[in-house]
Amino acid sequence: MDRRRPPRRTGRPHRAGVGGGRHGGGPGPAVRFAAREFDRIATATTLLAGRLDRIEGERADLVLRLVQVQEAERTALARDLHDAFGQSLAAAGALAMAIATAAPEDRPDLRADAEGIEAVIAAMRGNLRGALTQLELPDLAGIGLGGAVRGLVADWRARLRTGPALHLDLGGDLGTLPTETAAGLYRIAQELLTNALRHGQPRHVFLRVRRSETGPGSVTLIVDDDGGGEAARAADAPGRGLPGIRARLASLGGGLSLTDNGNGIRACATVPIPG
Numbered sequence: 001m002d003r004r005r006p007p008r009r010t011g012r013p014h015r016a017g018v019g020g021g022r023h024g025g026g027p028g029p030a031v032r033f034a035a036r037e038f039d040r041i042a043t044a045t046t047l048l049a050g051r052l053d054r055i056e057g058e059r060a061d062l063v064l065r066l067v068q069v070q071e072a073e074r075t076a077l078a079r080d081l082h083d084a085f086g087q088s089l090a091a092a093g094a095l096a097m098a099i100a101t102a103a104p105e106d107r108p109d110l111r112a113d114a115e116g117i118e119a120v121i122a123a124m125r126g127n128l129r130g131a132l133t134q135l136e137l138p139d140l141a142g143i144g145l146g147g148a149v150r151g152l153v154a155d156w157r158a159r160l161r162t163g164p165a166l167h168l169d170l171g172g173d174l175g176t177l178p179t180e181t182a183a184g185l186y187r188i189a190q191e192l193l194t195n196a197l198r199h200g201q202p203r204h205v206f207l208r209v210r211r212s213e214t215g216p217g218s219v220t221l222i223v224d225d226d227g228g229g230e231a232a233r234a235a236d237a238p239g240r241g242l243p244g245i246r247a248r249l250a251s252l253g254g255g256l257s258l259t260d261n262g263n264g265i266r267a268c269a270t271v272p273i274p275g
């Protein structure tokens with residue numbers, strides 16, 4: 001086949017009106033043809049847009065479902081861990097102490113071993129407590145979002161010791177938020193703090209939670225760090241934390257913005273509170 005041959009004409013006009021403009025007597029066949037073609041394209045585009053909307057809706061539902069399943073699994077896992085290990089570790093620790101106490105005078109080695117076992121068990125109980133704190137939701141109805149976030153920051157401070165400084169600023173009435181909103185914002189604070197402390201090298205991390213009572217009510221939660229991260233990179237990175245936050249916020253009618261603050265990342269989550 002001669003590859004230089006011009007393509008065979010199909011008879012289809014490339015542009016509406018071209019070649020179809022007979023004078024008088026209405027549009028020529030090419031124009032009518034083009035109009036039909038445009039109709040078909042418009043219909044196909046509308047159908048495609050509808051499908052895209054549906055798929056986007058289904059995707060948002062799935063991510064939200066994932067968040068709900070994750071929450072249920074966390075609760076179940078915390079319960080199982082507590083039941084399986086909490087009591088056994090307590091019992092093993094008590095046994096080790098009993099052995100240390102009852103060890104004969106001439107068996108200091110036995111006493112030292114039993115005390116060693118008890119120390120290991122105490123460390124395991126500490127780790128278990130830490131894991132349970134991460135997994136379980138605090139009693140939000142009792143202590144409110146403010147108390148829960150204070151507890152979260154206190155846990156991190158205890159774990160970080162000489163690490164980055166954590167600053168907390170709470171404002172407005174955080175004790176009477178709808179339970180879903182308080183739970184969502186607590187999980188969001190947990191994830192954003194973890195991101196700031198684990199993914200960057202911050203010297204300072206600021207967490208602010210403020211309820212605005214003026215105008216349309218809302219709660220804003222901001223985590224600012226100076227850890228050197230880039231907002232655009234974080235937003236595009238594959239991860240489950242930020243999509244989970246977005247899904248939670250979407251279900252609460254809110255949104256998340258990630259911006260550069262000059263030294264690191266500012267994450268700002270906002271949720272409307274119907275008055």
Ligand SMILES: Nc1ncnc2c1ncn2[C@@H]1O[C@H](COP(=O)(O)OP(=O)(O)O)[C@@H](O)[C@H]1O
Pocket residue numbers: 195196197199200225227228229230233234235237238239240241242243265
């Ligand atoms: N505050 C931050 N500072 C630096 N990098 C961040 C920060 N927050 C998020 N990132 C980056 O964005 C990615 C996606 O975050 P996320 O969706 O929470 O997933 P994950 O924490 O599970 O990796 C992280 O892996 C990290 O590379």
Ligand SMILES: [Mg+2]
Pocket residue numbers: 191194195239240241242
């Ligand atoms: Mg994360």
